[in-house]
Amino acid sequence: MIRRLKPPGIPAITAAMVILVISAAGLIMPGCQGRSGGPAPPNIVLIMADDMGYSDLGCYGGEIRTPNLDKLARDGLLYTQFYNGARCCPTRASLMTGLAPHQAGMGWMTIRDLGHEGYTGELNDHCRTIAEVLRTAGYSTYMSGKWHLTLDAHTREGGPKNSWPLQRGFDRFFGTLLGGGSYYDPESLVRDNDPVEPGENFFYTDAIGDNAVKFIKDHAQRAKRSPFFLYVAFTSPHWPLHARDSTIDKYMDVYNRGWDELRASRFEKMKSLGILHDDWELSERDTSAGNWVDLDDEQKVDMAKRMAVYAAQVDEMDQNVGKIIRVLDELGQIHNTLIVFLADNGGCAEYISSGRDKSTTALGSPASFESYRLPWANASNTPFRRFKHWTHEGGIASPLIVHWPECLEETGSYRTDPACIQDIIPTFIEVAGAVYPEEFGGSKIYPLEGLSLFPTFLGDSLDKRQIFWEHEANRAVRQGKWKLVSAGSTQYPFTGPWELYDMEMDRSETQNLIEQYPELAGEMAGAWEHWAETHLVYPLDGRDWNARLKEPVFDINKQ
Numbered sequence: 245m246i247r248r249l250k251p252p253g254i255p256a257i258t259a260a261m262v263i264l265v266i267s268a269a270g271l272i273m274p275g276c277q278g279r280s281g282g283p284a285p286p287n288i289v290l291i292m293a294d295d296m297g298y299s300d301l302g303c304y305g306g307e308i309r310t311p312n313l314d315k316l317a318r319d320g321l322l323y324t325q326f327y328n329g330a331r332c333c334p335t336r337a338s339l340m341t342g343l344a345p346h347q348a349g350m351g352w353m354t355i356r357d358l359g360h361e362g363y364t365g366e367l368n369d370h371c372r373t374i375a376e377v378l379r380t381a382g383y384s385t386y387m388s389g390k391w392h393l394t395l396d397a398h399t400r401e402g403g404p405k406n407s408w409p410l411q412r413g414f415d416r417f418f419g420t421l422l423g424g425g426s427y428y429d430p431e432s433l434v435r436d437n438d439p440v441e442p443g444e445n446f447f448y449t450d451a452i453g454d455n456a457v458k459f460i461k462d463h464a465q466r467a468k469r470s471p472f473f474l475y476v477a478f479t480s481p482h483w484p485l486h487a488r489d490s491t492i493d494k495y496m497d498v499y500n501r502g503w504d505e506l507r508a509s510r511f512e513k514m515k516s517l518g519i520l521h522d523d524w525e526l527s528e529r530d531t532s533a534g535n536w537v538d539l540d541d542e543q544k545v546d547m548a549k550r551m552a553v554y555a556a557q558v559d560e561m562d563q564n565v566g567k568i569i570r571v572l573d574e575l576g577q578i579h580n581t582l583i584v585f586l587a588d589n590g591g592c593a594e595y596i597s598s599g600r601d602k603s604t605t606a607l608g609s610p611a612s613f614e615s616y617r618l619p620w621a622n623a624s625n626t627p628f629r630r631f632k633h634w635t636h637e638g639g640i641a642s643p644l645i646v647h648w649p650e651c652l653e654e655t656g657s658y659r660t661d662p663a664c665i666q667d668i669i670p671t672f673i674e675v676a677g678a679v680y681p682e683e684f685g686g687s688k689i690y691p692l693e694g695l696s697l698f699p700t701f702l703g704d705s706l707d708k709r710q711i712f713w714e715h716e717a718n719r720a721v722r723q724g725k726w727k728l729v730s731a732g733s734t735q736y737p738f739t740g741p742w743e744l745y746d747m748e749m750d751r752s753e754t755q756n757l758i759e760q761y762p763e764l765a766g767e768m769a770g771a772w773e774h775w776a777e778t779h780l781v782y783p784l785d786g787r788d789w790n791a792r793l794k795e796p797v798f799d800i801n802k803q
Contacts, residue, residue, distance in 0.1 A: 285381065285676045286648070287581040288473045289568065290374075290668070292339070293561060294332065294390060294424075294482040295632060297591030297624025298641040300558055305514035305626065307498060307506075308555045312566035313645060316583060319655050320647035321701070324519055325747075327664040327722070328589055328642040330635055330715045332392055332423055335588040335665055336477075340393065340412075341371035342669030342680070342692040344712070346780040352716070354396050354423070362780030365395045366407040369687040372680065374669045375413030378473045381678035386459035389419045389452045389477030396422060399432050410437050414475075416462075418455040420448075424479065427486035428610040447488070449480050449557070453564025457571045464575050471676070476568065481557035483596045483615035485550060487608045491559050495552035500544065502536030503551075503619040504529060510626040518658065520751070526627045527752045532593075533619040546604040550616040551623075553608045582675060583647040584668065590639045591624030593617075593631040627752045635713040635720035635729055636753055646701070651675075653703035661706045662722055666694030674698045710768075712775040717784055721772045722747070728768040729753070738784050742769055 299305040303317040329335035329345055337343070337350035345351055346362030348371045357365045367373070375385040387409050394407045399421045409417040421432040427448040433440050442451075456476045463472045499506065507526065514520040529535075539547065565585070572578040592615065599606070599613030606612040621631050628637035644663070649655050673680055674696040681689050695706055713720040717732030717739050725748040733740045744758040744765045745751075758765045776782055 285383075285471050286651075287471050287572075287577060288378070288383075288672055288676065289476065289572075289581055289583045290339075290474070290672075291476045291565060291568075291583065291585045292336075292389075292478065293558075293585070293587040294477070294479045295589060295592040296481055296558065296587040296643075297621065297626070298587075298628060298638075298643060299510045299514060299626040300481075300591075300624050301643050303517075303645075304643050305510045305517060305519060307510075308558045309494070310558065310562035312562050312569055313585060316565075316569070316585065316647040317645045317656075319649050320583070320645055321652060321655070321657055321659055322519075323644035323646070323659045323663055323700075325660055325662045326586065326642050326644035327640045327662070327711060327713075328587060329665050330639045330713060330718065331589050331633055332390075332482075334715050336392055337367065337371075338665040338693075339588075339668055340373040340375075341367070342374070342666050342694050343371050343690050344666070344693055344775075344779045344781075346714070347371065347690045347693075350393065351714070351781065354392060354394060356397070357395065360780070360783060366398070367393050367412060369685065370690050372684055372689055373412045374672055375409075375473060375475070376684075377413075377669070377673060377678050377680055378676055379413055379415075381676045382470055383676065383678075384463055384467055384470060384472045385414045385475075386416045386456075386463070386472060387414045387419065387475040387477070388417075388456040388459065389475070390423070390479050391417075391419060391421050391477070392423050394421050405437060408434075408437065416459055418459075419452065419477065420479070424482045424484070426484065426610065426613070427479070430479075447486075449478060449560045449564055452476060452478055453567045456564075457567050460568070460571050460575065460577075464577075468575075473672070474568075478561045478564070480561035481554050483592065483594065484599070484613040485553040485557070485607055485616060486610070486612075487553050487556035487560060489608065491556035492549075492552050492608050494559065495555040496549070498555065499548040499551040502539075502544070502547075503533070503623045504536055506551075506623045507626045510623070514627070520627060524627065524750065525752050525754050527629045527754055530593075530618065530622045530629070533622050536619075546607075547617065547619070549604050549607050550614065551620045554616040554620065554624075556608070579650055581648075582651075582672075583645075584671075585643070585645040586665075586668075587642045589632040590628070590637075590641060591621035591631055593621040629753050630731070633716055633718065634731060635715065635718040636731070637751060639718070640713060640720070646697070648701065652701050659700045661700065662711060663697060663700075663706060664694060664711045666692070667697050668694070670694045670696040671698055710771055710775075712772060712779070714776060714781045714784075719772060719776075721768050721775070723768055723771070725749075726764065726768065727753075728765055728772065744768075 303314050333350050333353045334345035337345040337348040341348045349364035349368035351362040354365050425431045511526045596615035601611035625638035630636035630638040711722040720729040727745045730742045731740045743756045745753045
């Protein structure tokens with residue numbers, strides 16, 4: 245479905261989202277077949293944010309200043325029901341391969357191999373990455389940023405590099421192989437296949453943007469007549485809270501009102517923009533979050549500073565998105581490039597506190613290593629429930645911006661059909677005229693799970709289908725307007741009770757309808773079980789994530 249954006253336009257977009265840019269030089273609407281045999285294929289720029297909530301971006305209702313992402317949205321499309329995989333590694337596996345994360349070997353994390361085919365902790369041989377596929381269509385392939393698809397032990401202990409970026413289809417790589425870490429001195433920093441040191445005045449968000457720009461410029465000098473694929477995977481605004489003082493200063497007085505007022509103001513703005521229906525409800529403040537008014541003055545200063553640093557991280561990501569846009573424009577490639585931006589999961593409620601200095605004044609500096617805490621994550625995910633890890637909307641709802649004005653039926657519009665992370669590769673394959681293989685190197689390749697979003701560029705709807713999730717025994721299935729969802733348990737068999745929601749009437753998941761529609765819920769639960777049996781989800785093994793499944797609790801006395 246299509247909805248026009250409401251005036252006066254789109255506010256700024258925050259940094260935890262990912263942007264996909266596809267462009268084809270000289271492309272006009274009648275020639276946008278998006279298939280082989282059509283015009284020359286476009287460049288593709290895929291940008292992803294890390295641990296960013298659904299409402300953080302300006303164009304999705306947030307107050308953070310993201311003018312570059314906002315402009316992409318004004319000249320492109322915003323998807324209101326796009327879903328990720330609930331966590332860093334599963335999302336990235338599906339993004340790169342177009343498969344369910346378990347099929348690619350990434351049902352859990354890179355921490356260890358759990359001994360099951362769906363939980364090996366790194367990409368397997370039964371999938372192909374988008375870089376590997378686009379290479380066969382004549383694309384040069386580059387990546388700058390966070391990879392997080394290789395076993396940690398192989399990264400830290402000098403193991404095989406078979407699942408490193410260059411071994412999985414990228415011509416050039418700059419970034420980190422592991423997950424979150426310091427922005428000033430990141431672990432596992434690599435250029436191509438070799439470790440590198442950060443150097444003086446290093447700041448990772450800027451380094452990701454600068455190296456992305458370098459790859460584009462180098463390509464223009466070396467192979468400007470061929471298309472390129474660039475994957476830019478920011479770590480912003482993933483913990484730790486690291487940002488430049490000059491950026492933090494812009495937000496120091498913004499969050500003194502607290503998280504309750506922030507959630508309420510974002511909720512009203514999202515409705516005024518048309519992202520949310522007027523009759524949807526704002527979910528209750530998470531039961532684990534405290535009341536802002538109960539904090540003393542010192543605690544309020546500390547918590548407001550945390551959110552200010554988080555906002556600065558999103559702001560700085562947007563600044564680096566601006567660098568990429570400018571170089572494409574300077575090289576005459578902005579109209580020949582498809583740009584897509586998205587986030588890997590919802591806001592993160594994880595409690596992180598280490599570093600040399602735990603004081604409020606140190607927040608943002610190299611001496612500090614902190615997270616922004618559960619109540620702010622609850623606000624990032626406005627109006628939804630729960631967080632990263634879970635398959636309720638707060639964990640899996642992602643902004644998605646598509647910028648390719650020459651090949652869009654109209655710009656400045658919403659697309660409201662449910663879509664998911666597995667849809668990105670089929671989209672790129674269609675616009676590039678590439679072919680996804682059935683086997684490679686003697687290994688059978690699982691068929692793609694997603695749908696191409698290209699029809700929505702032209703104003704058409706997507707085919708009806710079911711979308712499935714599982715991560716750490718958090719389960720969900722989306723079928724039309726209905727969503728069946730379950731939070732994981734700490735006890736064997738690790739799965740909790742199902743809940744049923746009407747997403748047209750109640751996307752905030754406040755009215756559980758499972759008792760009213762038991763037959764529908766049973767049918768959807770059966771469909772989920774079939775998917776799990778055929779997509780390497782079983783056996784569910786909660787030994788390694790059992791402790792994490794306990795509900796997070798915000799305790800101001802621990803701050």
